[in-house]
Amino acid sequence: MAAPTLSRRCCRAAGLWDALRRARPPGTRHVHERPQRARGAKGLLAEQCERGLFQEVFPAQGADEQLEALLEPGRPPVAVYCGFDPTADSLHVGHLPAVMALLHFQRAGHTVLAVVGGATARLGDPSGRERAREPLEAERVRAHARGLREGLGRLLENHRALFWPAGGGRPLGRAELLDNAWWLGREPLLDFLCGAGGRLRMGTLLSRQACQARLRSAEGMSLAEFLYPALQAYDFLHLHRHHGCRVQLGGADQMGNIMSGYELVTKMTGTDVFGITVPLITSTTGDKLGKTAGNAVWLNRDKTSPFELYQFFVRQQDDIVEKYLKLFTFLPLEEIDHIMEMHAREPEKWGPQKRLAAEVTKLVHGREGLESAKRCTKALYHSSVEALEAMSDQELQELFRQAPSAELILEPGMTLLDLCRKANAIPHGPSGYQKITDGGVSVNGIRVTNPETVLILGQHILKNGVSLLRIGKKNYYIIKWLQL
Template identity: 45%
Template sequence: MAAPVWRRLSRGRWWSAAPGRRAAHSGRQGFLAAQKSRGLFKEFFPERGTRVELSELFAAGGPPQTVYCGFDPTADSLHVGHLVTGEDVFGITVPLITSTTGAKLGKSAGNALWLNRDRTSPFELYQFFVRQQDDCVERYLKLFTFLPLPEIDHIMQLHTTEPEKRGAQKRLAAEVTKLVHGQEGLDSAKRCTHALYNSSIDALEVMSDEELKELFKEASFSELVLDPGTSVLDTCRKAKAIPDGPRGYRMITEGGVSINHRPVTNPECVLVVGQHILKNGLSLLKIGKRNFYIIKWLQL
């Protein structure tokens, strides 16, 4: 029978490896040893026995270990059943996850990356990991993916030869996004990336309303009726993207307006399906550098 092991996940929260609570997991390296080699453990306590008994639990070829998803020891819902875990109990702390600036990542810090798409979109999750600094990538690959350690070593070796391509960051972002949101979520994140950073018209044309709203969270969303002869000026005014009068007119003529990543400088230019209006019936209107307007055309 496997000896129980406690793991402290965060302040006041624990997991324990207790016999019979979860399916056993064993491998050539051993479950606990595999987690330790990936950097999931930081400290072990108490000092009593950790150099001998705990080492045996980490040894390859030892008895299979079981993992129990534990509880908050400060909760008022605890009962006597929670007092069961045996004599050989060892505390194991996990490392604090921090941002590139060293700040704590989490809900209490106000910078949490949520697993719920409504809170953090696949694109935002993907971009967070793509933007990670080189000195964080290997650690995050070990913590947040199931990639074998030899494969991670290979990824990092390739990265050192061409760091400017950010291959390790892209692989990290892809693995985490797929793990959280599935292949569809990863595809969505890549479409959004191409649409925003590569100015890809093809990517824009296959994006859904939901993806556009996720990508341009601050954008104004309008539904407009396309009439014969609708011009660039008409569109901008109906979407309330420019002021009335000469000033709004000049914003177009002076190059401050683009539709679907293409600059438009003729206010009287009539909208053309396939150029100003995408196959999915949408137009992405950009005013200046940061102001986006998503227009869904009706009665095409």
């Protein structure tokens, strides 16, 4: 069953109550109460639809009244969960829409449950896959799960410390980090099959698009993969029973799994529950960003540095940057409109891209990570000597991943020509010599046109033992001097 887009309903509801507010005289009870409800819905559901963060809701027939009423301000907080399978030891940019959705619920005062799939990761989600995942050993999954919990914990803490105003008058909702291995690992197989397994219908599971696609493939589908939606559905049931969870969040490719969870919870408890999907982030070629496609931009510093993350968002094109500002930041929509208006007047400043990169990097890596990204950017792209000298060894190592680097020993009388050749920055012979004399080489931002210039400490070699060599306009080389 296809669920109509939630944004269409939200916009329709917001427009209706705006019209009622204009049509009826102020001060009446009816006009006073109903716009209050509209503002509550606009504050979470409709606003996130306008941002493009919430895409579809299930079941569709319950969203207009029941879900909006459930989330009204003044009502008890609702528990909302989203699952993250630890197929790697780090989250990546493709996970950010789901994380942002959780954070928006938390900002509205609700309880958010970030669930790492330490059990389900061993089966592998068949959604959107042409063949089965390579099986992961139990210890590797546990290590990955620890990495994901740490990454989610950093995001939650950075949000609380840097993006939630102290003394703002509204309490931030609770957040819990869980692992479904904690309950699925203790669930006896027969108990599961006789309980949850008896309520899930084979016809429904077989009709899911992901299941149909895999069954038609040459490889087929294993029983373990087929049971994945059943175990994820059991997660929803467990979280409902033990945490009062009423809403599940997931990527747009998770609607089939969400529907299975809804079916199991409603059949076994009779409670109305809901699912909301968030958009998938794709590359310019339309591929889903992630580990499987080999194009993941990781959120752990040891895999993708703050500088690399910052540059990923700075490089976003104009046709996508407004969408990303709405998805990946907490900036008010009015402020985003203003940023885009200023960009239309001064596109050469790349204002939206820089603001987007700063907001995301600060959320992922904190204030220090953002400052590190800016230092690396100034050093590499603006030839800032001050930024280069202030860089730590860790930042230098991270920068080496982006620019060719060399470790050299300073020899007596070593010249610029010697440096360029040892670093393989210019060709041997007259053409390399000519490159320098023509002004095509600079060291630490200073152009040097004499190939026989002897290297000087403090000028060509900075206090931290580094030189930034630039050949032409775009080719950079990082030189780390040893035994100074």
